[in-house]
Amino acid sequence: MVSTTGDSRHYWKIIVLAAFIIIISLSHYVTGTEHKYHGLHEIYRRLYYIPIILSAFWFGIKGGISCAIVISFFYLPHVIYQWGGNFLTDDIPRTLEIVLYHIIGFVTGFLSQKQMDATKSLKKTIEERDESYDKLKQQAEVLVQAEEQLRRADRLSALGKLSAGIAHEVRNPLASIKGTAEILSDKFKPGDKEYEFVEILIKEVNRLDTVVADFLDFAKPKPPELKSSKINDIILSVLKLTEHQIARSRIDLRTQLEDSLPSVYVDPEQMKQVFLNLIINAVEAMPAGGVLEVGSHRNDSEIVCTFSDTGTGISKEEEENLFTPFYTSKTKGTGLGLAIVYRILESHKGKIEFSTREDERTTFTVCLPIETLT
Secondary structure, eight states, X not given: OOOHHHHHHHHHHHHHHHHXXXXXXXXXXXXXXXXXXXXXXXXXXXXXXXXXXXXXXXXXXXXXXXXHHHHXXXXXXXXXXXXXXXXXXXXXXXXXXXXXXXXXXXXXXXXXXXXXXXXXHHHHHHHHHHHHHHHHHHHHHHHHHHHHHHHHHHHHHHHHHHHHHHHHHHHHHHHHHHHHHHHHHTTSOTTOHHHHXXXXXXXXXXHHHHHHHHHHHHHSOOOOOOEEEOHHHHHHHHHHHHHHHHHHTTEEEEEEEOTTOOOEEEOHHHHHHHHHHHHHHHHHTOTTOEEEEEEEEEETTEEEEEEEEOSSOOOHHHHHTTTSTTOOSSSSOOSOHHHXXXXXXXXXXXXXXXXXXXXXXXXXXXXXXXXXXX
């Protein structure tokens, strides 16, 4: 793309040079050649060096020589016709001045051209350095992300093994406690104080059993049973499951699901778990109601699903630990929901990203590759 600003600067430079040459030449022609005016002509003759040097500085060697030629064209008639005689013999100083114009134009232009070339080379070097810096910065960011993923994988592996051991050890006594509590409940009637205590015991055991089940899902996730599936059908089935909770929470549900999306090979049950987690989190982020937007569309070789809420947003501290197992900002919960979501999508070669503005909006984006089952 040509810079109009640069072109306009060149035009102004040419106009300035032309003005210099015309004014100096007119001064020669309107000033008499009597002896008393010889000093003025000497001054005018040397003033020609100004446009020559300027042209050389502005346009390089071509500018210097071109300006010298133009000045010679204007100056020669003055030497030949106004001073008379043979200008090659009678006007040697004036004739040599023309030669000097060309020498000065060439030398100044040559030096200026070298400076211009050096400046261009320096600019190119700076641009290449900046490009290299940008590439290094991008590579560093990729390395940081890879390092973070490795650290996350290490944490997941260690916590998974720990969770599996604890879950297995806890589940057996829980089953015994629950069985004993159910036997005791048969000995009391509803309304008895003891019956109420036993019901609380059974309820808490069931809650602990759910937590243990989450631990086991996280510690030893099942490999996905990939089937050709329609993502929109999975999303709609999860929305059907949660429609009562969404309506009760005074949330306005808006869906924008793109028609004719290609099928993808996923585990439908695991993907239901992913979408259910994201929708429930969105609902819980809007205790006073709000808007939940659920969308899907194709982006090149991926199907993209978005879940956006107008809830409380995510704080900076939560952002850093969002997919970390056992981290939660809720009063109730194991902190494994998003960690399990992350692991499920990882096993599907997918990814999850999020954007948030605290106290305004949060959007989770799930990307799943479109590929054939091999």
